[in-house]
Every structure is written in structure tokens, then in C-alpha cells.
Amino acid sequence: MQIKITRTIDFPDPVRLARYRHCPDLGPKILFFSGGSALKNTAAELIQYTHNSIHIITPFDSGGSSAVLREAFKMPAVGDVRNRLLALADRSFHGNPEVLRFFAHRFPGNTDQNMLEWELEQMIKNEHPLISNIPDPMQKIICHHLNIFKNYMPDTFNLKKASLGNLVLSAGYLDSRRNFDTILYIFSKLVHVRGIVRPVVNKYLHLITELENGQIIAGQHNLTGKETAPISSKVKKLWLSSSRKNPVPAEVCILKKMAKLISKAELICYPVGSFYSSIIANLLPSGVGKAISQNPCPKIFIPNTGNKDPETYSLDINEQIEQLLSYLRKDDPGNISVNNVLNFIIIDKENGNYPGNPDKGWLKNMDINIINTPLVSQESRPFIDARLLVSALLSLA
Template identity: 35%
Template sequence: MAGDAVYGPRIVFFTGGTALKSLSHALTGRTHNSAHLVTPFDSGGSTAVLRRYIRMPAVGDLRNRLLALADPAVATPPLVALCDLRLADAGEYDTLMQRLYALASERDPAWRGIDPLVADVLRLHLRWFLEFAPPGFDPHGACPGNLLLAGGYLRHGGGLGPVLHLFTRLLRVRGAVVPIVDDDLHLAAELADGTVLLGQHRITGKGVPGITAPVRRLFLTRTRPDGDGQGGDGGPNGPAGQARRAGHDGLIGRNGAGGEERHGADDGSSAPPAEARVPVSGVAVRHIAEADLICFPMGSFYTSVLANLLPEGVGRAVAAAPCPKVYVPNSGTDPEQLGLSVADCAAALLTMLRRDAGAQVPAARLLNTVVVDTRNGVYPGGIDHEGLRAQGVDVLDAPVVRALPGGGAQSAAVAGRHDADAVADLLMGLARPRG
């Protein structure tokens, strides 16, 4: 099996977040050639702390996917624990900084059980971060695993390519993990009621209420949700640090339609964030062109899946790829979907892809198959088979969702999750045979 996996199919995922963690583990036993195109737009949690100080893409989801695909002989529980560690949200600044400096020493007990060579490289990256980070970096809530990637980013003068390449080799990652763009960008969404939300965390509801109306338009912007347009001035006593402690992570105003308009301009301006049109990463385009199958997988629909389709060139690359394209919708509640049917989600995928590929591109070149499980899956907005057929998309009903004990109908709140092995086997079978 391991030998076969080395030559397994090239399955490309448009993804982000942690929804594919189990599937990633399952895939490593079947193919070492999956490519995970990841959204680097996160703006919540420990990632927000880091991005307040360094104008860089978000690295938390990249880190998670690298570890999910890594050789378990390298990514041992102590290494995973170290990379997932979070510093306290409260506490003295000096105490937290001392903890980071202690981690940069081989004497720290956190390094026990980690391969010495791997530990040396990781400590070097942490030292680079401590050397090159902006003065006054606020360590509250920081994730040392993210700081390792940020250290390589800073050491190489910006750009995630070199550090991701190194970590892929170091962790013996069984696949490729690639940001869809290597740029400092954020997500914004205009809702049907006129509300404009700035920041991925506000759209997905991470630590905040989330969306209250369907998404009308999703776009990228260079406007920052924290209201800090410069970077490097967000120390514990600086504007960003003061705003965070006061709870003002971006301002709330009113737009012309009477809805809320939340954005990062703390200079009193009520102008909405400007859309940024940026090209997709060349590395991502190469993976799409070489794919044996392209998958739009389960996960937060707008912030993890559709967000990956925003950069210019993605739709054209998908349309040009001569392989099957498959959508695996969520089972259970996704706060971002607000009751959208599976057919509605497929329509949103096609609309986003055609925005770049061209309005007349047939569905057969963009999305061939939607995989549902009518026995165990729960789709709060319904499936709408007729709506899918009207769009020219085939429906494949397959046992890909775990049945909960007791049987019977399942509610959206407690719906079974996808069976990682079943999904992996299904995608392997749908992939274009390799010549």
C-alpha cells in the first residue's frame, strides 16, 4: 500500500480550516500526491495576533495541513503539541516573551520526544522570528507553531515558498500544501441585507456572531480588519494592542442601505473596503493543470472553499484541467450557508468559477459530480436533485457519512460527520487513471 501511494493520483483540494484533517490522514495511506490549495486569509485567534504585526498571509491553516499530511514518525505527539501550543491570552508581557525565548533553547522540556534534527531546525526558525519580528510584538494568544513559519517568512524577506518547501521536506509531508496566493489579503463579504463584513473570522463566526443574512458577494481586500494599516506598531501599548484590550477589533458603521458596515478603518472613514484583484499562485495553477481529480470538499462553504476561487486565474485553470471535478457538500450545519440547498451551493460554485473562466463555460468543464449521502447525510437546505440536474451536474449518492448510533433520522445539530476512509476511497475511484 505504501509503495502504491507514492504513485497515487494527484487529487487537488480547494480547502482551508480543519474540516479535512481526518481526510488528509486517510489520503496519506492511498496517495502521496494530493495537493491542498489553502486559503491564507484567516483573521481570527492567534493568527490575528501575528498578522497585526507582520503584513503576511495567514499561516495557521497551512501549519495544520502540513501536520495532517506529515509522516507520523516525524510528526510525533510532542511535535504536534508544540506546534499547536497557544500562549495565554492574559498575563504579563515580559512573562510571555520569556516563554518564547525559553522555547528557543534546546533545554526546554517541550522538545522532548522530537527528532533532534527536526528540533534544531524548528528552534532556528523560532530564533529567526524573535530576531526579525517588529519591536514590541504582543505575544498574548500567540501560537509558536505559527511563529516558526513566520520566522522563515521574515528570514527570507517575505514569501512562504521557501519555508513551506523546507517544512514539507523536514516533516516528510505526503502531499503538497500551497497557499492559493502568497500575499497579505483579507476576506470581505457583502450580505443580502447590505451588511459588509471585513475579516474571515466575522464571516465564519469565529468568536463573533457571524453572518445574519445570505452572502451576496465575497471578495478580497487589502484593508485590515484590525484597523491597523501599517503593521509593526501593534505592541502591547500601541494602537492595535489598545484596541484589542478594549474589544475594538475593527469598527462598526452604517452603510447607505441602512445595514451594518464593519471594516478596519479606524480613522473615522465610512468607506467600504476596496476589492483587490490578485492573480492565483503559479504553483497552484501548476497543481490544478496536473490534477487527476479536483475536489471542492466539505468545510466552511464561503471562507474555506469559495474563498480559494477568488484570485484571478483559478476559474480558467479549473476549466482547462482535463479531469473530473467533484463537490462534497457538508453534512450538518454550516453557519455560513444559512439553509442553502446543495443545488444552491453548486450554483454558487459555478458562478464563482465562471466569473473568471467565462459566463458561457459549460458546467461539464467546471463541476461534474456532487456527492451526497441520502441515507446518513443531513442537508438543512435540502439537496434539490432537479436543481442540480438543471445546472448540468450529476448527483452521486454514496455512503460517505457516518451513521450515528441508534439509526433513524438525524438532526442537523448532531449529524454524522463524513467518513474519511469512505470519502478517500470514493475520490480515488473517481480520479482520472494515471498514464
């Protein structure tokens, strides 16, 4: 039997926080749709209170060393997944600092390829200082996966600036018949990850963007403004394609196990980060919005502060909410109501710097509540303080 109850809470709730901190193994299942880096500090703070958070990550990154792996093996990007796994790792375990140092290491970009291949071989043989300090069985597992990668590595593969963590994840993915679950399980046990991390889909796909000025942008790295010039027009439409050269929309659906994972969440969060390439991109596969709408838990949007996201060119906060709702409801706009996919907007009106002010009347008509609470500290200004954000989310869970 299921019943629905309504309760009044203190916000933030210090008693609830103390309870979670005392027993994080029984902490709430807070689900985040995001990319890999924006929630780094939040994830590290979160594991003090819950070991059950769920992180749905975009696997469409087409820049940096991820692009080299994607093109060599026609596989999803693993860099953002790796970043979140490391952020959730428990650093208190013996050997973990050494393992995390290894997974965060990159080959230099100014070294000869032959020298890099020799260095990789030294790691495989356990004759490299980055490996020799790692205790067993972690050491043997890492060496084994580096050897797997070497066997899969094409002769033309460029190791310059390659992330060692990405190489290990890619090796496990390829050796498991292109199944992410096996290597993510091994990796999570290896570094004691305190949460669940999954890519939203296990496919080689490209993020395609159409701007209002008619420009078509193929590839996530060309949208973010980090590796190329920022966009100079609003985003009109976003979709996924199996080809950058012929960027027609691809039919992409989430698996039943992803829908089941979403259904287990006790709170769903659309957090700070790159608005389109991190949040909206996660909502593009069919079935995501439907799965969210069928989960009765609270759903929260936390807008960026500081006006530093190039992707939200000329978008005010209300337009961001409108865009978010559009993609959340796209599976079935006639039957997915607004309050099935979004219930709260959390802002810091006093200390945050937002593009415009939320339209209270418009939001009230849609039954979306605004929560005004401290999120920006003196130390974090103009950005959100991870400690304050985690406190707010846990109080609602």
C-alpha cells in the same frame, strides 16, 4: 499525443483502494480547495493511500493568533496552512510525535508577557522540555527559526496564545524575503508531510462580504460565526481587499506556478467545510477558475451534512451549487462551461442531513451527475466519516 478515454468503475472500488494502500508514493493527485480544520481527519486518512494530494488553502484568516501575526508583519495568515501540514505529517518517523507536539503547542493566554518572552528564550537555547526531546537536526532547525522570529518580533508583539508552529512558519516566511515556498519545503521535510500544501496567493488581503440586507462584513473571522454572532442574511457577494477600513476590491491573480499545480491534479474536490470562507474564498483570485476549467480531470462538490455551517444561512443545496458555479466561472463566464468546472455532486441521501434535495432535472441539464453513496457512519453522524469520504474520492481518481 493525448487521447481521451471513458471507463466504467466500481464504486467504491476496493481493488483500487488496496492498490493505492500498497504503494501510496504512487497514489493519485487529488486536489482540495479548503480551509485548515474541516479536512483534518480526511487528510490523516488520505495519507494511507496517497502521498501526492494537493491542498490549496485560504490565507485570509483574520481571527485568533493569526490576526496578531498578520497585523504585525502585514503577511498572509499561516494558521490554516500549519493545520493542514500537521494533518498530513507522517507520525511514524522518529522524532515526529515530539515535533508535532511542539508545532501544535500554544503559549498560555493568562501568563505575563515577560514570562512568555523568557520561555521563548529558553526554547531558543534548547533549555525547554518541548524542545529538548526533539532529535537533531529538527531541534536545531526549530531553535534557529525561533531565534529568527525573536529578531523580527516588534516590541509590542503579544505572545499570549501564540502558536509555536505559526511562529516558526512566520520566521521562515520573513527570512525568505516573504516567500512561502522555502519555509513550506523545509517544514514539509521536517515533519515528513505526505502531500503538497500551498496558500492560493501569497498576499496580505482581507475577505470582504456583502450580505443581501446591505451589511458589509470586513474580515473572515466576522463571517464564520465562530468568534462573532452568525450572519442573519444571505451572502450576496464576496471579494478580496487590501484594506478592511476601505474595502474596495483588489486586483488579485494567481501565479503561473499555482495554475501549473492545479493543472497537475487528477481529481479536483470542493469539499466539506465553511462554504464561503474556505471554498469560495479560494476561487476569488483571478485565474483559479480558468486553471480548473483547463484541467480535464473530474471535479466534485461534497456538500456539508448536519446543517451546521453558519455561512450558508438560508441557502439550500441547489443555491450552494449555483453559488459555487458562479465563482468557478467568473474568470470567463461566456467560455467556461459548467462541465468544465463541476461534474459530480456526492451525497449520502439515506444518512446525510442536507438543506433541501438536489434538483435532478436542473443538474442533468447541466450534465452534472449525482453520486449517492454512504458517507455518514453511525460514529460520525451527522457529519461525514473521513474513511468513507476518502474511499469515495479514491474510487473516482
